[in-house]
Amino acid sequence: MSLSKRLKMVADMVRCGSRIADIGTDHGYLPAHLTRSGKCPCGIAADLRKGPLENARETLQIYRVEDKVQLRLSDGLDSVLPDECDDIVFAGMGGTLIAELLERTGWVKDKSKRIIVQPMTHSEDVRRFFVNNGFKIIREDACRDDRIYIAICAEYSGETEEKNELYHYIGCHPIEGNEASLNYAKKQIFRLRKRAEALEAANIQSEEKDTLFKILKQVEEAQLWQE
Template identity: 40%
Template sequence: MDISYRLRCIGDMVEKCNCIADIGTDHAYLPIYLVEKGLCKTVIASDINKGPVEKAKRNVAFSHMEDKIQCRLGPGLTTISKNEIDVAIIAGMGGNLIRDIIEESMDIFKNLHYVILQPVQNADVLRRYICESGYKILDEELCKDENKYYEIIKIKYDHKLETLDDDIYYEVSKKLLEKKHPLLKEYICFKIKKYDKIVNSIVNITELAKVRKVQLEKRIMKLKEMLKCL
């Protein structure tokens, strides 16, 4: 199946396993791709909305994979039984929502081999939650698809709590810095440009505006320091 570059990057982080749950599956493109590539034997394609589930069912039937891919309707991992899956993928949602999904089904998440997360926003909120809730970051990936950047985080529960030595590393991954990811310099420059624009738009002289401006200027400075390491 021909899928987006974003989904392909997520698929590239999957190691061979028995059963994967794709949460927020939408059209079931990723489950079909994973089965086609032989990365898993079966997939549970789950979505909270009836429309996407019906589309997923049609795509699965068209691909003749009804015996390998189950489509289920429901929020988060409420459609999954304990020990039913080895791996979970949660992609295309905000970091806050992904955090809430993990919290609601902690008994399932703790037993998984690994989980792949792809937040569309608030990746810093999600990364902080991961570090402070006993999850280990196994790997991270960064991709650009249709002029948008996507962070992909692979984690596993290991009981150890971690606090990063600087808040900036919740926003820009240490893993990506260590790997000197080829897209990271461009991504950091994108962030600097975005924050510069916000700083220049702050004309209000209230105390709150002054504090916000100082916070952003400090963040820009830290991001520029990161560029020196790449």
């Protein structure tokens, strides 16, 4: 079975042999692909709602992996046990929601597990969660399909690294080797610049404005690219 470029990017970050938990699975394509291809021996396809789980059931049946993937009605990781999975995926959700779901699940702070997220918006919230909670972002990637999508892969290290505010917005994207990553970073900075300019034009003094200007200075200092 073939995956979209977006889900393939996510699947590539999953470790061979790991038991996957796909949170917010909807159609269940990711666990179906990973078990069908043999990359993962088994998995959990979890969703908050019954309708998506019915979609997933159909996909698992079509690809004959219903004995390898368990369907689970679950709000985030609430109904998943720590010893049931190794790699945990949150794809196609907003970054703010993903960060909240991770925040309330203490057991994700486990060095043996890998967290792979594919936020559709507010990726800075997930990076901030990782940075502030002892996770190391080990890889990021981007791809262009109908738009640019990103994925972030992190593992718990228990050590807190100092990162500047700019890092929360562009992370460790391979901006020199991947055009989609470069475009993602440019888009993020364009967004920040627009917001800073709007606050400046409205003559609003705020902590947010100060932070935005600090980030834009970090962009200049980092000399990320020449326009």
